[in-house]
Amino acid sequence: MTFSQTFDSFVCIGDTITCEVDGYTITARIAHDDTPDAPDQRQDGFWPSLYPDDAGFIGAGNGWRERFAKAQARAERVMAAWKNDEWFYCGIILSVSVDGLELTDHAASLWGIEANYPNSDNAYLTETANELLAEAVKAAKAERARQCAILCQVGSAA
Numbered sequence: 001m002t003f004s005q006t007f008d009s010f011v012c013i014g015d016t017i018t019c020e021v022d023g024y025t026i027t028a029r030i031a032h033d034d035t036p037d038a039p040d041q042r043q044d045g046f047w048p049s050l051y052p053d054d055a056g057f058i059g060a061g062n063g064w065r066e067r068f069a070k071a072q073a074r075a076e077r078v079m080a081a082w083k084n085d086e087w088f089y090c091g092i093i094l095s096v097s098v099d100g101l102e103l104t105d106h107a108a109s110l111w112g113i114e115a116n117y118p119n120s121d122n123a124y125l126t127e128t129a130n131e132l133l134a135e136a137v138k139a140a141k142a143e144r145a146r147q148c149a150i151l152c153q154v155g156s157a158a
Contacts, residue, residue: 001133003028007125011115013090017129024140025097026107028129033089033111039082040075042089042112048072078118087116092128096140103143107136 005017007030016029040046045055048071050064058067081087091111096103110128114120 001137002130003126003133005126007122007129009121011090011122011125017126019133021133021137023098024103024137026133026136026140027095027097028126028132029093029095030115030125031091031093031109033091033113035089035112039079047075081118087114087118089113090115090125092125092132094129094132094136096136096143098140098144103140103147107139107143108132 001021003017003019003026005019007015007017011030013030013032016027018025018027020026035042045057047056048058048068049056050068051057052060056071058064058071089111090113091109092113093105093109094107095105096107110132113125113128115122115125
């Protein structure tokens with residue numbers, strides 16, 4: 001049970017992939033995560049540090065200056081790319097339909113994921129969709145049962 005399609009190496013809001021599971025059509029779509037926090041505000045240890053108690057501690061030992069300089073340069077590149085809107089945070093939302101009828105437009109989701117992150121191929125977007133797949137199918141089955149129960153009650157009242 002996985003998506004055979006994958007998200008592209010460059011994605012946009014609204015991009016989708018689909019798969020079929022047990023008669024359900026599951027669509028994973030990319031939505032904008034509207035939390036305005038910058039990467040260095042969201043991620044502990046975003047900026048490298050020479051202090052052992054800091055989340056961004058680069059480690060002790062030989063070559064610490066070079067490791068620190070590389071980590072600092074990388075953090076600066078990532079931050080500059082984010083400020084230039086070259087990458088963004090997104091959510092992956094799974095919706096489910098059966099026979100062309102949408103059961104739920106939000107069966108499962110995960111937010112705060114980096115899209116178009118520097119030097120990334122976005123493979124983790126598809127991995128995330130696959131990790132959410134079982135949850136989405138479970139939600140779809142529950143919603144289908146709920147809707148069938150409502151229709152059965154309506155049918156017996158008539």
